[in-house]
Amino acid sequence: MEYKTNPVGNEISCVFHNVSNEILNNHRLIKGSLIEALKKEGFTILDISSHEFSPQGFSFCALIAESHATIHTYPEYNSLAFHLYSCRSPNDGQIVLKHLKEKLKPERIKLATKKVIVDPNFKT
Amino acid sequence: MEYKTNPVGNEISCVFHNVSNEILNNHRLIKGSLIEALKKEGFTILDISSHEFSPQGFSFCALIAESHATIHTYPEYNSLAFHLYSCRSPNDGQIVLKHLKEKLKPERIKLATKKVIVDPNFKT
Numbered sequence: 001m002e003y004k005t006n007p008v009g010n011e012i013s014c015v016f017h018n019v020s021n022e023i024l025n026n027h028r029l030i031k032g033s034l035i036e037a038l039k040k041e042g043f044t045i046l047d048i049s050s051h052e053f054s055p056q057g058f059s060f061c062a063l064i065a066e067s068h069a070t071i072h073t074y075p076e077y078n079s080l081a082f083h084l085y086s087c088r089s090p091n092d093g094q095i096v097l098k099h100l101k102e103k104l105k106p107e108r109i110k111l112a113t114k115k116v117i118v119d120p121n122f123k124t
Numbered sequence: 125m126e127y128k129t130n131p132v133g134n135e136i137s138c139v140f141h142n143v144s145n146e147i148l149n150n151h152r153l154i155k156g157s158l159i160e161a162l163k164k165e166g167f168t169i170l171d172i173s174s175h176e177f178s179p180q181g182f183s184f185c186a187l188i189a190e191s192h193a194t195i196h197t198y199p200e201y202n203s204l205a206f207h208l209y210s211c212r213s214p215n216d217g218q219i220v221l222k223h224l225k226e227k228l229k230p231e232r233i234k235l236a237t238k239k240v241i242v243d244p245n246f247k248t
Contacts, residue, residue, distance in 0.1 A: 120142065
């Protein structure tokens with residue numbers, strides 16, 4: 001086989017806290033911001049799924065050629081969860097995260113990143 | 125607002141190593157196994173996206189009412205990455221993981237789980 005994915009990918013798991021209700025209930029803005037952010041970092045969007053919950057809450061999931069990115073909102077806590085996993089490179093996702101912070105304006109964020117090693121022979 | 129999500133959800137990030145090529149190239153089995161697993165744990169599937177890469181590799185993403193679950197395969201490394209995030213309860217995903225292990229038969233797995241706190245006032 002000639003094609004090989006990078007042996008190490010990156011995962012971002014993040015909660016945005018103190019996001020305004022105006023932004024959290026603007027599903028078009030959230031969806032548009034994530035799509036813009038993904039394009040800005042050169043990710044290729046293959047498919048998107050979304051769901052508006054009753055009485056509130058919005059989920060958005062983008063399948064990308066480099067893996068996936070998701071947002072789930074929690075207006076009852078003024079928060080949202082953002083996840084991204086990219087198997088393209090071990091530092092991926094920082095441009096997406098920066099763009100989302102600018103657009104969705106959380107007062108603080110709880111961020112965790114993790115390398116994902118898919119090659120069993122890769123030595124860290 | 126009366127409806128409130130659980131203040132704490134759970135995230136599973138897992139790589140299955142040494143999965144057989146027969147299984148990794150059986151996209152129907154992988155997709156079916158994750159759907160079965162999600163139903164077994166009582167998750168509600170809202171939408172699914174998938175993509176078959178050339179010359180190899182398969183991505184599958186399920187948007188669920190409780191958040192999302194994904195699988196990305198790497199036949200070149202005999203591995204796959206499985207992610208699940210559920211905002212329903214802080215112990216979610218174990219039944220899904222067990223079912224996937226039974227069906228996809230990795231020789232070993234690299235597993236990380238993490239609580240995701242969406243309520244800024246929740247005390248651990």
